[in-house]
Amino acid sequence: VWWFLASEVMVFGGLIASYLVFRLGGSGWAEASHHLSAPLAALNTLVLLTSSYTVVRAFVAAERGDGRALRVNLGATVLGGVLFLAIKAVEYTTEIRAGFTPASGIFWSFYYTMTGLHAHHRIEPRAPASRGDRRPLLALRGPRVDLPLSPPLSLVRTRG
């Protein structure tokens, strides 16, 4: 699982590095970033942190053979994933209705690419979990959780 995560770091590291270069070298980013919602970004971060907590609790339950706690925590994790996507959908809808699409500028291209890729990752890890099968979870040895790497950009963007 660490090999997989290392490849993830390279993908997001490249995107974040490019973001920083364009952010520091470009103009108009501060104005564009003011159209984003800091409260929704913070709420989604809370959802991510909580689902990371519940998936690790599910991992412990699977180790102990506690099927009920496993189901409850996996269910909460899946719910967290769905809630994250729902909040992201509200954000996207609000922004697109305001006229900010991926074609609206380099800031918005980065925003939709990075957050869209991040949102996609919320779907993929929960696929085995949603089947209630504990074996994929244990096979990972260390539980798959969400690294809170994107929230800093969510908060920084409000600073202009």
Next chain:
Amino acid sequence: MTTGHAHPNYTVVWLWLVALLGVGLGASLVPGGRAVALVVIFATAFTKALLVALNFMHLRFESGLIYAIALIPVVFAAILAIALFPDFVWHAAPR
């Protein structure tokens, strides 16, 4: 399969993560002091990532090889960012 080690107190770790989120959010909302806010936001983000990796992902119980696997791509990403710095320093668009 068991991990063969005692588990950290995940609830305490989660509470710390939430507290750090609050600190970062508070820093982003305080008017003025942009430089301080940026430092606080990135410091809390780094600490959160470290807490998650060490405790939730059990990195603290892993071998040196796993640390190397986890850290090498971070170094490469940093090299990428540093390598691109001259591009915007010398060719930055007017703000």
